[in-house]
Amino acid sequence: MMTEKRLGRQTLKLSTPPSMISNTSIVGPKEGEGPLAQYFGQILTDDYFGEDSWEKAESKMLTEVVKNAIKASGMSNTNIDFMFAGDLLNQIVSSSFAARELQIPYIGLYGACSTMTESLCMGSLMIDGGYAEAVVCATSSHFSSAERQYRFPLEQGVQRPPFAQWTVTGAGAAVIARAGSGPYITYATIGKVLDFGIKDANNMGAAMAPAAVDTITAHLNETGRKPDYYDLIITGDLGNVGKAIILDMMQKEGFDITKVYNDCGSMIFDSEKQDTHAGGSGCGCAAVVLNGYIVSEMRKGNINKVLLIATGALLSPTTTWQGESIPSIAHAVAIENTIGVGV
Amino acid sequence: MKTKMSSKQYEQYIKNKMPKPAYLKNCVAAFIVGGLICDVAQLISNTAKSYGYNQEAVSSITAASMVFLGAFLTGLGIYDRIGKFAGAGSIVPITGFANSIVSPAMEFKREGFVFGVGAKMFILAGPVLVYGVSVSILIGTIYYILGK
């Protein structure tokens, strides 16, 4: 059988592009002091969020952000056919515990920090395939729960290297549906797992950059689009280090994306003032920048065509201790205000 | 993607794109803070000596007091801020050893007092004791054999 909706090896064309119905975000206090503060739905004053552990706080953020998204869509839980969610904690407990409360049929995903686009890809396919009317896609991360799982206890007096990134405390959710007035998800490009041999778990930007380059290149080649077709090509959490690498590597691939490129991790913090070194990271990074900044700007019409590439480092604390290198992945979704135009 | 690179080539390729640590500033900060922490210990040691304690008692009193200070400042949430500035300057002194015990103990309190606090306390300090004590036994043994 022909796979008529697939272009090339990795890119899927959505024949009835699902529409974003509502997008919500919750961020921690530090993100709320950053340059994108005005775009976030809710800014927490206490990153325990009234709970007694960081893990519970993260799960509560995810639960609340999904509830808010569903409320903003004008629907109720029973109208949402599926929930696609994932996070960074072992066995994706933030998402599963949220799903326990929400009682929406749930598909748990693990794509590390690529989860926002991974969930949008899977949700869009469910709708385009005719299996769902509306789904919710969500993800979260929390600085303190990630730090204790992957790095050091909070009160340990360590120095972070200048290329280290700061895990975003935040959660984002998008309700997408078959019918709506946009923005629409028009294409999805599924990434391959790449590993260029970086072993330092502080050096995520460099570890993930090749995966992003591979996915962007595949997307542009398979759709036949030029970089300047997009108003914004934005990666999830490569930070300032990864940003420099990706611009250079894309040149080598024959694409100049300099004019339209940015990175959520570079945008979310003012690394000078906020002392976040190379920028933000974590599932929440792409999630809050998409559901906060990007979609708001699209609804205002300031930007119309966006390619979002969320990047994930597929390591675990165990593999780091065992000295393994860091495999990485990147999934892309094309989000556009109008459908059926352009290439 | 056309680009193919081996791990070595990629490491070389990203080298000049990576921000470098502020070597000199870090080193000076470590020197000053580390030196000051040692001066605090010197003060405690001199005070204990002036009360007429013998050398061994003085060193125990000094070690225990410094450990207390390290633990207390960690509990107050101050030691990690010193550490951010001083780096090795506050990791290497014995107060840093205390910090490495207290910080995981506090962090894993939520996982209970036996497997949380009790077990995780030594996640960083354990190796120090293991290697320190083992080496001292080896040295004692060698000394014994040579002394024969």
Add this chain to the structure above:
Amino acid sequence: MMDYLKAFLVGGAICAVGQLLMDFTKLTPARILVTFVTVGAILQGIGIYQKIVDFGGAGATTPLTGFGYTLAKGAIKEVKEAGMLGALTGGLKSTAGGISGAIFFGYMAALLFNPKSKK
């Protein structure tokens, strides 16, 4: 007053070496601590560290190298007094104050305080 200057210089220098190791070799803090304890004990084993302590006072005993020094010194002293068994008992005996203090104060601090998120 001289002893404060000496302690400052020796202690500062040892910490600066630790910083250089951290920045140039990417050694984690735990590895730095283990390395310093081991190096301190070995230096005392071959009779060098005592000279640094005689000069630097608390500047040499406060860094973790000094902890290794105390362990090795204790083991050697106990071997002299109690023979072979001293190698087993001497190290911990001489550092008991610091270690017991760390365990007890560590536990108390964990009871009393909660970790705060980093700013």
